[in-house]
Amino acid sequence: MGDHADPVLAHGRAVLASQPFSVLVGAELAALSADGHAELRLPLRQDLQQQHGFLHGGVVSYLADNALTYAGGAAMAVPVVTSEYKINYLRPAIGDLLIARAECVSRGRQQAVARCDVFVRKDGEEKLCAVAQGTIARLGEGS
Template sequence: MSEQLALGQSVLALQPFSALMGAELTVFVKGHAEIRIPIRDSLKQQHGFVHGGVISYAADNTLTFAGGSALGPGVVTSEFKINYLRPAMGNCLIARAHVIHAGKNQAVCRCDVFCADGHEERLCATAQGTITRLGASSAQNTHG
């Protein structure tokens, strides 16, 4: 395991909500991140599909890890948009994000969320977001 992946996993472990989801950071390299969430009944809505909030969480957090890989630690999501493409069913959610463009204080990232059942993956959502370095907006405000 790489040092960067181990660091990312330790950050994820500090997030109580991520522990509640059962999230696992499986890829964390410059410009890319992947989070997996085992699908269990408590994460489903009344029709038996994974709840949209779980899918949204997966996209949001994976976008932030991808952006953080380019900007460094101390980042947050400043906005994101998600499109749900099909109901998520299977045994695992896989969110894969990559940096589209990174500047000094923010990165625009894209994330595709797949539902997997065995070896087959089906795209169930896609998202795009802006990740911002903490303190960047206050530094910009003090300089004009």
């Protein structure tokens, strides 16, 4: 089945396209499933680096945050926002592609908990560069 036939992925990509910051940095939604799995990708560019030549931690954090929210939102099947998250940086992100793979580990009516591994790809090899966990909250009436 192609990506265009998958309504969950198609909806997720439409949401990503409506996020100005995601468009600015060039994020791509590579995978999304109703069981709470998400994969976001971000081609690394020089203008996203900090002074030491690493991808800026805020960009790594953004990708993890968004992947967590996609995973929790897909599992809950309602509009959501990130309530909180924590990230641990394990190594500098130096390479050509950042990949955030998230999964929902617990889902209720009002919130979900998701975890995310962030990898950096360099010369075809992926290395874990950050791990994150977050709480994803259902958007309430009037939010």
